[in-house]
Amino acid sequence: MDGRFVTVRAEVRTRAMVVQQKTGRTVQFEITADVRASLLAWLERRGGTVDDYAFPSRVDHADHLSTRQYIRLVHEWVTAIGLRREDYGTHSLRRTKTAMIYKATGNLGAIQILLGHTKIENTVRYLRVDVEDALELAEHTESESMRPRAERGRTCRDTSQF
Structure with a gap:
């Protein structure tokens, strides 16, 4: 997700839009207060600018996190907290x-x-x-x-x- 779509003037928006890969349709979604706080903390820790991807690729930081890497991360998190992947x-x-x-x-x-x-x-x-x-x-x-x-x-x- 491009940082510009979730931030405006160093604040995380309450709503954002994404284009679904499968259908090409734009879908709007809510970003709750807890998620906004977490996302803002992440963006500050990550560094860079709001024009950078919110979740950069581990290989090429100019690119975004791949779908495959996202899936791997979720599986790691689920396993780390003792749930079945x-x-x-x-x-x-x-x-x-x-x-x-x-x-x-x-x-x-x-x-x-x-x-x-x-x-x-x-x-x-x-x-x-x-x-x-x-x-x-x-x-x-x-x-x-x-x-x-x-x-x-x-x-x-x-x-x-x-």
Whole structure:
């Protein structure tokens, strides 16, 4: 990742964009406060300028970290903390955040956008959504909408307080 895409005037942006290698599509993503702090600390330790790659190649520092080296690093980290490399990889890291968002919201459309998928079917397959998940969401939605309005909290159309 080119440093210019994650930094502006020595601050790490709250959002960044990348072009997916596989599809060529641009995908925007959030950089959380914890990640921004870690990234800023890394950029300061790494040295160089914001125009340099955030993660330079170990062979040619003018180039970026290769996909293969990234995979090797993740496998090393997973092994170093005592986990099985077969269970964790670069792809599972990508899936984790979107799976957490889906579990919290049930919003497949938002996940589709975050992943850069053009078809919702791909997002369903990617998240491994099954019939049980869908029925659970439907049940939760129905039970919430059947509760008396007073129990659900006020909405912006609720003018009874005025």
